[in-house]
Amino acid sequence: MNIFIRELRANLKSLVIWSVIIALLIMVGAAKFSAFAGDPEMLKMLDSMPPAMLDALNMRAFNLTTLSGYYGLMFIYFGLMGAIAAAMWGSDIISKEERDRTVEFSLVLPVSRSRVVTAKVLAALVNCIAFVLITWAVSLVAVRSYNPDQAFHDFLALEMQAMLSIELIFLAVGLLLGCAMKQYKLSGSTAVAIILTTYFMSIISGMQEELDFLKYFTPFKYFDAGELFRTGRMDGTYLLISATIIVVSVIAAYWIYDRRDLYI
Amino acid sequence: MSVIEVTNLTKYYGKARGIVNVSCSVEEGEIFGFIGPNGAGKSTTIRLLLSLIHPTSGSAKVFGKDVVTHGPEIRRDIGYLPSEVYYYEGMKVIDLLKYSASFYDCDCTQRMHELTATMELELNRRISDLSYGNKKKVGIVQGLLHSPKLLFLDEPTSGLDPLMQRKFFDLIRAENARGVTVFFSSHILGEVQRLCTRVGIIRDGSIAEISDIRTLQQNNYKKVRVTAEGLTPASFDLPGVTNVQTENGTVHFFFKGDINAVLQKVSGIQVTDVTIEEPTLEEIFMHYYE
Numbered sequence: 134m135n136i137f138i139r140e141l142r143a144n145l146k147s148l149v150i151w152s153v154i155i156a157l158l159i160m161v162g163a164a165k166f167s168a169f170a171g172d173p174e175m176l177k178m179l180d181s182m183p184p185a186m187l188d189a190l191n192m193r194a195f196n197l198t199t200l201s202g203y204y205g206l207m208f209i210y211f212g213l214m215g216a217i218a219a220a221m222w223g224s225d226i227i228s229k230e231e232r233d234r235t236v237e238f239s240l241v242l243p244v245s246r247s248r249v250v251t252a253k254v255l256a257a258l259v260n261c262i263a264f265v266l267i268t269w270a271v272s273l274v275a276v277r278s279y280n281p282d283q284a285f286h287d288f289l290a291l292e293m294q295a296m297l298s299i300e301l302i303f304l305a306v307g308l309l310l311g312c313a314m315k316q317y318k319l320s321g322s323t324a325v326a327i328i329l330t331t332y333f334m335s336i337i338s339g340m341q342e343e344l345d346f347l348k349y350f351t352p353f354k355y356f357d358a359g360e361l362f363r364t365g366r367m368d369g370t371y372l373l374i375s376a377t378i379i380v381v382s383v384i385a386a387y388w389i390y391d392r393r394d395l396y397i
Numbered sequence: 398m399s400v401i402e403v404t405n406l407t408k409y410y411g412k413a414r415g416i417v418n419v420s421c422s423v424e425e426g427e428i429f430g431f432i433g434p435n436g437a438g439k440s441t442t443i444r445l446l447l448s449l450i451h452p453t454s455g456s457a458k459v460f461g462k463d464v465v466t467h468g469p470e471i472r473r474d475i476g477y478l479p480s481e482v483y484y485y486e487g488m489k490v491i492d493l494l495k496y497s498a499s500f501y502d503c504d505c506t507q508r509m510h511e512l513t514a515t516m517e518l519e520l521n522r523r524i525s526d527l528s529y530g531n532k533k534k535v536g537i538v539q540g541l542l543h544s545p546k547l548l549f550l551d552e553p554t555s556g557l558d559p560l561m562q563r564k565f566f567d568l569i570r571a572e573n574a575r576g577v578t579v580f581f582s583s584h585i586l587g588e589v590q591r592l593c594t595r596v597g598i599i600r601d602g603s604i605a606e607i608s609d610i611r612t613l614q615q616n617n618y619k620k621v622r623v624t625a626e627g628l629t630p631a632s633f634d635l636p637g638v639t640n641v642q643t644e645n646g647t648v649h650f651f652f653k654g655d656i657n658a659v660l661q662k663v664s665g666i667q668v669t670d671v672t673i674e675e676p677t678l679e680e681i682f683m684h685y686y687e
Contacts, residue, residue, distance in 0.1 A: 235483050237482075237483065241447050242497065
């Protein structure tokens with residue numbers, strides 16, 4: 134419990150910073166929506182853009198002149214930011230002890246390494262959940278003036294669940310990197326590199342028919358906003374893949390961290 | 398009872414040598430000095446005993462329990478002062494100490510205040526604002542506040558001024574008097590000599606010698622210095638004499654063997670001064686490293 138609380142405190146600053154960034158993003162996004170809202174001219178202009186570009190930006194799935202459509206387009210930012218924040222939290226919470234050389238203190242205390250990992254990952258998990266709730270709350274405030282209907286609220290709820298799922302995947306991957314990497318200083322940047330790679334894979338897989346198989350390797354495709362919007366739910370297969378990634382990463386993280394030498 | 402029992406402990410970092418086939422045991426209530434130059438494997442040995450790293454082969458037991466499988470249990474009764482102390486920079490000293498204390502089943506508040514008073518530590522400062530020496534003091538208090546039964550000190554005096562060093566040694570002696578076993582690693586021989594009952598000398602990852610400080614000094618050579626008229630180095634041409642030097646009519650040399658042989662030689666000379674000394678640990682130590 135003491136490790137958990139200390140980690141929550143230590144990570145509070147980072148949570149606040151990420152929340153401010155995403156709040157600004159939502160505010161700016163919502164303000165910009167006023168230019169799109171119910172404007173048929175905008176639709177025409179969008180239609181005149183090259184289809185490949187629209188695909189790349191996932192803009193064909195949505196009617197940008199409706200709030201839900203606009204929020205569908207916003208989702209990728211939530212997903213990306215959630216992924217990066219979660220991966221950083223996951224890897225940093227373990228690797229910082231070696232980076233700051235505090236392992237010689239924290240792991241000489243009478244606690245098992247598994248208990249340390251558990252407390253830390255729970256603290257990071259709280260951050261992830263808080264980040265989603267803050268995104269959700271700020272969104273509700275930001276779109277209030279557009280009088281959103283129930284359909285929008287349902288879609289927003291679905292998007293937030295998807296955002297949390299993406300966070301959990303990258304939290305687990307980040308944790309694994311933090312626990313396993315000998316080059317502990319690089320665990321955070323490696324996590325971000327994985328996120329960007331999988332993000333670009335998700336774009337490419339949407340653009341090229343023959344690269345469609347890539348969709349199984351990128352969590353951003355598991356929770357594609359267009360699909361979420363069309364079906365109104367998260368795909369079962371993808372949820373299963375996500376759960377597998379999370380479980381395998383977490384088990385591997387514990388297993389490796391318990392057995393390896395700490396780098397001092 | 399042996400508090401620490403190390404059997405053929407070996408650690409390689411990839412291909413780099415840590416320690417090779419180290420065996421030793423430390424008895425309850427003793428202060429065991431562990432000496433060797435930088436890179437000999439002192440810290441590696443301690444980190445293995447604290448299960449911060451895992452052995453390549455061999456085994457080690459602390460309080461009769463295997464360090465790999467019973468780490469957390471063993472560490473309940475261990476205090477550790479690393480050679481360089483690092484704590485969470487953003488925390489205040491008092492919060493750090495309370496945090497540390499919260500892991501042990503004891504009310505350590507009173508002892509914490511005693512120790513901080515002894516070490517003249519300011520509790521309300523941030524760790525990041527502390528000097529190296531002051532961080533070391535935090536380390537001392539943190540390592541001792543839960544009244545551990547076994548103390549690991551890894552080059553503990555670096556960064557402490559002489560006054561603090563003395564207080565620190567007094568503190569360690571007081572702990573030892575209460576029955577605490579101390580594993581004292583250092584390359585400063587003077588302090589080992591002052592504090593320890595037994596020493597292990599480690600060189601290039603292997604134990605070169607383990608013995609009682611007294612025996613180490615007695616069974617070793619003596620330092621002999623003779624001042625007399627017309628002495629030459631040839632005057633002491635005996636088996637066991639080494640390192641003969643002459644200056645201003647004084648001959649000094651090291652001698653190992655039956656001291657009566659030297660005394661007989663000396664008795665035949667009209668001397669103005671004679672001293673026969675035990676070598677310092679420093680000199681013995683250099684002998685192991687030649």
